[in-house]
Amino acid sequence: MSDDPLLSVSGLHKYFTQNDGFIDRLLGADETVKAVNGVSFDIERGETLGLVGESGSGKSTTARSVLRLDEPTKGTVSYDGTDLTALSDREMTEMRKRIQIVFQDPASSLNRRKTVGQIIKQPMEIHGLYEGERDARVDELMETVGLPPQYSNRYPHEFSGGQRQRVGIARALAVDPDFIVADEPVSALDVSIQAQILNLLEDLQEEFDLTLLFIAHDLSVIRHVCDRVAVMYLGEIVELADADELFSNPQHPYTRALLGAIPQPVPELARQRQVLEGEVPSPLDPPSGCSFNPRCPEATEECTSIDPTLDDVAGATGGHKAACIHVDEFETGAGVPSAAQGVDERFSIENFDAEPTLATDGRGRDQGRGDDDR
Amino acid sequence: MSAEPDEQPVLEIRDLVTRFYTDEGTVKAVDGSSFDLYEGETLGIVGESGSGKSVTALSMLQLVDAPGRIEGGSVRYRGDDLLEKSEAEMRSIRGNDIAMMFQDPMTSLNPVFTVGDQISRVIKTHQDVSDAAARERTIELMADVGIPEPTSRVDNYPHQFSGGMRQRALLAMAISCEPDVLIADEPTTALDVTIETQIFNVLDKLQEKYGMSIILITHDLGVVAGTCDRVAVAYGGRVVERAGVDALFENPRHPYTRGLMRSIPRLTDDTDRLTPVKGDVPNLTDLPSGCSFHPRCPHATAECESYDPELREVEPGREAACLHARGYNLSKSALETEGVQADGGSPATPATDGGESQ
Numbered sequence: 001m002s003d004d005p006l007l008s009v010s011g012l013h014k015y016f017t018q019n020d021g022f023i024d025r026l027l028g029a030d031e032t033v034k035a036v037n038g039v040s041f042d043i044e045r046g047e048t049l050g051l052v053g054e055s056g057s058g059k060s061t062t063a064r065s066v067l068r069l070d071e072p073t074k075g076t077v078s079y080d081g082t083d084l085t086a087l088s089d090r091e092m093t094e095m096r097k098r099i100q101i102v103f104q105d106p107a108s109s110l111n112r113r114k115t116v117g118q119i120i121k122q123p124m125e126i127h128g129l130y131e132g133e134r135d136a137r138v139d140e141l142m143e144t145v146g147l148p149p150q151y152s153n154r155y156p157h158e159f160s161g162g163q164r165q166r167v168g169i170a171r172a173l174a175v176d177p178d179f180i181v182a183d184e185p186v187s188a189l190d191v192s193i194q195a196q197i198l199n200l201l202e203d204l205q206e207e208f209d210l211t212l213l214f215i216a217h218d219l220s221v222i223r224h225v226c227d228r229v230a231v232m233y234l235g236e237i238v239e240l241a242d243a244d245e246l247f248s249n250p251q252h253p254y255t256r257a258l259l260g261a262i263p264q265p266v267p268e269l270a271r272q273r274q275v276l277e278g279e280v281p282s283p284l285d286p287p288s289g290c291s292f293n294p295r296c297p298e299a300t301e302e303c304t305s306i307d308p309t310l311d312d313v314a315g316a317t318g319g320h321k322a323a324c325i326h327v328d329e330f331e332t333g334a335g336v337p338s339a340a341q342g343v344d345e346r347f348s349i350e351n352f353d354a355e356p357t358l359a360t361d362g363r364g365r366d367q368g369r370g371d372d373d374r
Numbered sequence: 375m376s377a378e379p380d381e382q383p384v385l386e387i388r389d390l391v392t393r394f395y396t397d398e399g400t401v402k403a404v405d406g407s408s409f410d411l412y413e414g415e416t417l418g419i420v421g422e423s424g425s426g427k428s429v430t431a432l433s434m435l436q437l438v439d440a441p442g443r444i445e446g447g448s449v450r451y452r453g454d455d456l457l458e459k460s461e462a463e464m465r466s467i468r469g470n471d472i473a474m475m476f477q478d479p480m481t482s483l484n485p486v487f488t489v490g491d492q493i494s495r496v497i498k499t500h501q502d503v504s505d506a507a508a509r510e511r512t513i514e515l516m517a518d519v520g521i522p523e524p525t526s527r528v529d530n531y532p533h534q535f536s537g538g539m540r541q542r543a544l545l546a547m548a549i550s551c552e553p554d555v556l557i558a559d560e561p562t563t564a565l566d567v568t569i570e571t572q573i574f575n576v577l578d579k580l581q582e583k584y585g586m587s588i589i590l591i592t593h594d595l596g597v598v599a600g601t602c603d604r605v606a607v608a609y610g611g612r613v614v615e616r617a618g619v620d621a622l623f624e625n626p627r628h629p630y631t632r633g634l635m636r637s638i639p640r641l642t643d644d645t646d647r648l649t650p651v652k653g654d655v656p657n658l659t660d661l662p663s664g665c666s667f668h669p670r671c672p673h674a675t676a677e678c679e680s681y682d683p684e685l686r687e688v689e690p691g692r693e694a695a696c697l698h699a700r701g702y703n704l705s706k707s708a709l710e711t712e713g714v715q716a717d718g719g720s721p722a723t724p725a726t727d728g729g730e731s732q
Contacts, residue, residue, distance in 0.1 A: 054566035055537075160654045161423075190422040191593060195637040195650035202647075217566065220639040224648060247641065261571040263596035264641055267619050270600030275575050276568040279536055336641045347626065347635040349672045352698075 005042035006179060006211045007066070012039045012075035014058075014065045018284070033283045035061040037235035038075075040310070043179075048205065048212040050226030050243065052219055054258075056280045058235040059215050063181045066213070067099060068092055079179070097127050100172035104184035106164030110156040116142075116167045117152030123174040141170040144207075145200060162193035169200065173208065181213045186221060198225055219262055223247055231255050234283060234291040237310055241320040248335040251313050251322040253298045256334050290324065298326050383410035383450075384555060384587050385434070390447035392426075392433045399659040403429040403442070405611030408685055411555065416581065416588040418598040418619070421608030424655045427591045428477075430608070431557050435474060436464050451555075470500045473553035475544050477560040482544055483532040489543045490516075490528030493550055500551045515546040518583070520576050538569035545576065552584050559591045574601050595638055599623055607631050610656050610666030613685055617692035627694040627701070629671045665696065673698045 014036040036058045043049045051059045064070040066077050068084060077084040079099070087095060100123075103109035110119055120138045124130045130137050139149035145166040156164055165185060172180055182201065186194040198221065205212060216222050222229055222243070229246045231239045231254065239252040250256045260274035278295040281287055287294050293303040302325060310323040315330035392404040404426045411417050421427040432438050434449045434456065449456040451472065459467065468474070476482045484492060493515060494508040503511070509528070516524035519542040532540055541561060548556055558577070562570035574597070581588060590601060598605055598619065605622050607615040607630065615628040626632045633651035653670040656662060662669050668678040677697055685693045688701030696702060 054568060162654060190655055191595070192422060192634060192637050192651035192655065195639070195648035198639065198648055199650065218639075219567075220641045223641055224639040224645075258568065259641070261568045262641060263567075263571070263574075263594070263600040265595040265599050265623065265635070265638055266640075266642070267599045267623050269642075270596055273571055273600055275571050277572070279538055279569065280566070347632045349632075352629065352632060352673055 004045075006045045006080055007043040007213070008076075008078040009042070009062075009066060010040045010076045010078070012036055012062065012065055012077065013073045014061050014070055015073045031284050034235050034286070035283060036065055036072075039232075039235075039237055040075075041230055041237065041240060043211055043213060045211055046205075046209060047227045048214050048225055050222040050229040051213065051215045051232060052217065052222050052229060053232035054217060054280055056234070056283065057232040058283075059217075059232050060183055061235075062232070063101075063183055063213060063215055067096075067101060067181060069101075097129070097175045098177050099179045099181070100175065100177040101181040101183060102165075102168050102172050102185045105188050106161060106168045107156070107188070109168060110164060110171075112156050115153050115155055116147075116159070116170075119156070119167060120152075120170045120174055123171060127175050129175055137174070138170075141173055144173065144204070145170045146196075160193075161189050162196060165189060165197050166200065169197075169204070173204065176208070178209070179211045179213070181215070183215045184217070185214075187216065187218065194221070201225065219247075219259065220264075231258070234280060234286055236291065236323065237321075238292065238324070239322045240310065241316075242318045245316075245318055245320055246335075249316075249320075249330070249332050250335050251316070251320065251327045251331065252324050253296050253326070254292050257295075257297070259336055292324075298324075300326070381412055383412050384452060385411040385589075386448075386450040387430075387434065388448050388450075390430060390433055390449065391445045392429050392438055392442060393445055394442040396441055396659075401658045402426075402611050402661055403658055404433055405658075405661070406447070406684075407608070407612045408447075409606040409613050409616060411587050411589055412604075414581070414585060414587055415603040416590055416601055418602035418605040419589060419591045419608055419613075420593065420595060420598050420605060422593055422655050424610075424658055425608035426611035426658070427608045428559055431474065431559055431589065431591055434557070435468055435472060436461075437468075437474075466500070469496060469548075469553070470551045471553055472555040472557065473548040473551065474557045475548040475559065475561055477563055483540060485532050488529050488531055489535060489540075490530075493543065493547050496547050496550045511550070512546070515550055516543070518549070518576075518580065519543070519546045520572070521546070537565055538572065541565060541569075541573055542576065545573070545580070549580055549584060549586070553586060555589065556586050557589045557591070560593070561590070562597070563592075563594075570597070577601070595623075595634060607634075610661050611658060612666075612695070614667065614695045615693065616685065621692055627688055627692065627699040628667075628696050629673050629698070630667045633670070633672075667696075 016033045016035055018031045018033060039062055041049065051062060053059045061070060065072040072085055084092065084095065117138050120141055121134050124134050124137065138152055142149045142152060147163060147166050156167065159167065186197050189197060204210060214225050226243045229241060229243050230237045231252065233254050239246065239250065239255045246255065250259060257274065257276040261276050263270040263273050276295060281291065281294065289304040289306055290308050293299040296303065306325055308323045308325045310321045313320045313322050313327055313330050388408050390404050390407045394401040394403055407426065407430050419427045419430065429438065433444050436444065436456065438444055444457060483489065490509065490512050493512040497503065497508045497511055513524045513528050516528060521527055521539055521542050535543060562573050565573065592598060602619050604618050606613045607628065609630050615626065615631050622631065626635055636649040637651050639648060651670055656666055664679045664681050665683055668674040671678065681697060683695045683697050685695045686702055688694045688699055694702060697704060
């Protein structure tokens with residue numbers, strides 16, 4: 001860890017108060033949902049931190065609180081030395097030149113009444129940037145994200161899901177930010193399109209020196225994109241480690257269970273998937289002690305009373321942290337085995353057995369094409 | 375488990391065609407789809423959006439509403455063509471012989487009735503039983519699908535159930551008449567992975583207990599790998615590859631299936647670079663000529679732009695719809711009969727540079 005992270009989140013809390021209405025308030029029947037409950041992490045310059053968890057884990061709320069799209073209840077968010085939680089609204093707006101977000105659903109996060117050119121231009125107008133060269137910059141940005149610039153007069157509905165997500169990314173890049181939060185950027189996309197967007201994000205990160213906070217529920221996606229990973233459960237980080245380390249040597253029982261439950265696209269592995277019983281408890285009524293204890297295969301009596309903190313795992317390297325009183329010594333294994341043969345190799349284009357009768361009997365491509373024969 | 379190919383299938387779908395006549399044009403949602411379902415097996419239909427997989431399922435039960443129309447093909451259920459049945463006949467088949475379970479547990483349950491009421495109603499629609507007997511059976515079914523404390527939860531409303539529990543309730547409803555065939559359309563798509571695994575475990579147990587044959591419609595190759603015996607891969611409104619699950623994942627024959635296998639991020643593989651399928655999923659109002667995958671296919675040749683390959687056996691027990699798939703022995707003369715001029719002399723070249731000959 002360097003001493004100068006780009007983003008440093010410390011003791012972040014976000015509580016939502018639920019009261020169903022006037023009567024509840026009168027009776028004082030407020031219920032507090034601790035959506036984010038004391039989260040701390042750093043993001044180094046140029047790295048990608050993955051935030052992974054099931055629904056209700058608080059991963060999106062964490063990101064929204066970092067950006068102050070939801071006001072944090074408690075805690076500090078230090079961005080390049082500035083505490084974002086202490087900024088006035090105007091100062092925060094200024095800061096948003098440097099911090100941008102890409103949303104999950106490109107269909108609903110783009111204004112359908114504006115052309116994509118206007119959508120991409122808008123952040124520059126808001127921040128008063130690139131005066132006089134905005135149109136040129138829109139074209140350039142569209143090219144950067146793999147869209148033909150001549151489409152800038154079209155509306156979002158004229159694009160496919162993958163293309164709309166490219167528009168969302170171009171919009172985020174428009175103000176030339178240092179830091180981008182990507183909130184489930186590929187989960188609404190088709191499988192064959194996901195890879196295009198993930199590769200694009202990777203390229204852009206390199207080209208523009210971006211630092212990324214990448215939120216996803218899909219651990220396979222996280223594995224490909226992230227340098228480090230934080231696993232969240234019920235508003236808390238339960239494990240934090242380098243990506244390779246987390247996938248090969250997970251320490252927390254929840255991370256292990258999550259990895260074991262994923263059906264992998266390999267039949268012999270998928271059939272062995274492990275069932276984690278139970279559901280994520282209601283954040284209105286979290287379990288006492290460790291919030292994972294009701295579902296945990298390793299849980300003991302103490303787990304119902306002791307709320308574990310996220311601590312360095314003894315004997316581990318690279319800042320591997322876990323929040324479990326039963327993790328006292330680093331253990332290897334328990335993770336995902338690495339495939340013996342790369343997928344690329346097995347299903348490669350070169351490996352495709354072209355039908356010999358078409359390739360070798362002297363026929364092949366016809367110059368005239370069949371159209372006129374029909 | 376895995377069915378013998380020489381056995382009589384429970385369901386035999388041939389050349390199914392369903393179109394939607396919209397203002398934007400004719401949507402060829404299902405464009406000549408063919409597959410079989412054998413006794414006691416789980417068949418996966420896997421495809422992306424616009425592959426026509428959900429409309430295929432709806433068409434099988436004649437559940438396609440205007441502007442959609444089933445325009446051709448046959449759906450033989452134990453020998454009888456379901457497409458020739460009247461609405462009254464279909465009503466007694468749906469739920470009873472062939473049950474369907476939909477994607478979204480939020481909208482498939484009625485919020486103003488208790489979960490127990492909704493399951494009981496299905497039972498009473500198909501069986502002549504008393505209210506008390508239906509309620510008892512409902513509680514039994516809720517226990518079967520793993521809903522805890524079914525005797526009290528039977529009186530809960532849908533909003534008192536979590537997403538996973540609602541999906542279990544839908545499953546209880548679908549199996550309430552012990553159907554012969556269960557069609558599950560993306561049953562876990564809205565759920566977290568740990569809940570998804572629970573649901574598939576329940577489904578496995580139920581299949582064993584009731585001896586159902588299952589059609590599982592999904593976009594997730596991991597789900598297919600873990601749950602199915604055989605797989606049909608759908609693209610552009612039809613099935614482009616059929617195989618046993620192990621064979622399919624070991625060595626996919628169709629370039630689209632291979633492209634999917636390459637492009638999915640895998641837990642076991644940490645290469646930074648993924649290999650996407652180029653281009654976009656096709657628009658069903660305007661499918662490409664010839665093989666509908668050819669604009670995205672790295673192996674496409676000039677023939678692929680005009681010849682529309684049908685699904686053919688490429689080795690015993692597996693089929694593919696690609697001129698260039700190994701084992702797809704379409705002779706030159708057959709191609710010419712089809713009106714595809716295939717004489718050129720040069721070896722097969724990718725279609726990317728075949729465009730100039732237009």
